[in-house]
Amino acid sequence: MELLDRSDPQRIGGITLRGRLGAGGMGRVFYGLTDDYEQVAVKIIREDLLGHTEARARFAREIDALRTVQGPHVAALVDASGEGEERPWLAVEYVRGLSLKEFVETCGPLDGEHAATLGVLLASALGDIHAAGLLHRDLKPGNILLGRDGAKVIDLGLVALVDGPTDLTTTASTLGTPACMSPEQANTPKQVTAATDVYSLGATLMFALAKHYPYDGKTVAALFMNIISADVKPDLAGVPEEFAPLITAMLAQDPADRPTVPETYERLKEVATSGGVTLPVAVRRFAVATYVERDSDPQDPTPPARPRRRDLSEVVVPGSVVAKLADRLRGAYAVGARF
Structure with a gap:
């Protein structure tokens, strides 16, 4: 994630932009926070495409599609520009992991x-x-x-x-x-x-x-x-x-x-x-x-921990936890005992 450029907007809709995530053919993508502190990825149409009818129509089609599709494995729409807004934008849930x-x-x-x-x-x-x-x-x-x-x-x-x-x-x-x-x-x-x-x-x-x-x-x-x-x-x-x-x-x-x-x-x-x-x-x-966590908010001085890629076999359960669980199981299976 990169810091915002001087030419970048600081806020759009009810979202404060905090950094750059990347760019594509249609626009630039930013990391942002809603007023409720929900993390979002915000796509804003490129300025040079504002006058292109086809580009605006395609952007509107993407917004409509995100409003229509419901599924746990499709990034959900959080907010988007209205019909009358000069520069179209959309915000979807932010997934911190890698592509x-x-x-x-x-x-x-x-x-x-x-x-x-x-x-x-x-x-x-x-x-x-x-x-x-x-x-x-x-x-x-x-x-x-x-x-x-x-x-x-x-x-x-x-x-x-x-x-x-x-x-x-x-x-x-x-x-x-x-x-x-x-x-x-x-x-x-x-x-x-x-x-x-x-x-x-x-x-x-x-x-x-x-x-x-x-x-x-x-x-x-x-x-x-x-x-x-x-x-x-x-x-x-x-x-x-x-x-x-x-x-x-x-x-x-x-x-x-x-x-x-x-x-x-x-x-x-x-x-x-x-x-x-x-x-x-x-x-x-x-x-x-x-899951490998991405860089944190570039404006946040306290970055989150960056877990490395690991296997479930690496998880170590403390002996005290195992002993406590064993005691509970013995009690649960004792005659007349309730778990």
Whole structure:
């Protein structure tokens, strides 16, 4: 997190801005606090786009999508600008953890159990997005944040209606991130379906497991040609054997050959719980293993503790606690005793 620049706003709506989180194609993202001290990530449209009708319409579409989608694994909308405001903005819950892209690049690929659990959470998020009649169209490692409770999907800036025009204008311009883009999205962006999000989920899981994407190319044009060519197969190097059939199916050239989101969810759940653990336990293990706290508020002189990545096996319970618990259990199982 960086300090605010002199040119940055200090306050917007009922939110005090405290630092810079990053920037994207549509605007800059800030860390802020509401008047109730709720931490939020605030996206403000770029000043040079204020006069662009399409950019403003896309920003409004993202706000509408966030108001519509309800789900534990999609970052929730906290507040947003009204119709009459000159500079559109939106605020979503702040997730202090790293993005999946940052985590894999820093700590390395996920193991099979954690990757499967991640896939379950992302499939759940896509299910909630699709249930609202929307497509994400830009699911990728950079749009997935790893928080205390697992993974959350962010950035609905390219969201589209399932049963309507998928772009805001009549152009057929390609929108999305090439590395995770399906063949149909790269080739015919106005004819995408829910299967496009399944493909992006497959590409994201490949990155989580093997630290690379299905296709590569020396140029963006070469990458697009590899993606849309039926003769070029995705590179599965580094993908564990138990994941290869599912990942291959999710990356099928023909959208009709890909599993649905519910089918993907169930197949990943089988892997995540194959060791006899319940899904909630698998999610908790995933969260403990992947949560790395971001830098604190740059204006706060007392930064929070920064927990390192750790495994549940590292947790040590003091002997006094164990002894006390043992005494309680012996009492509980004594004849006539009540716990």
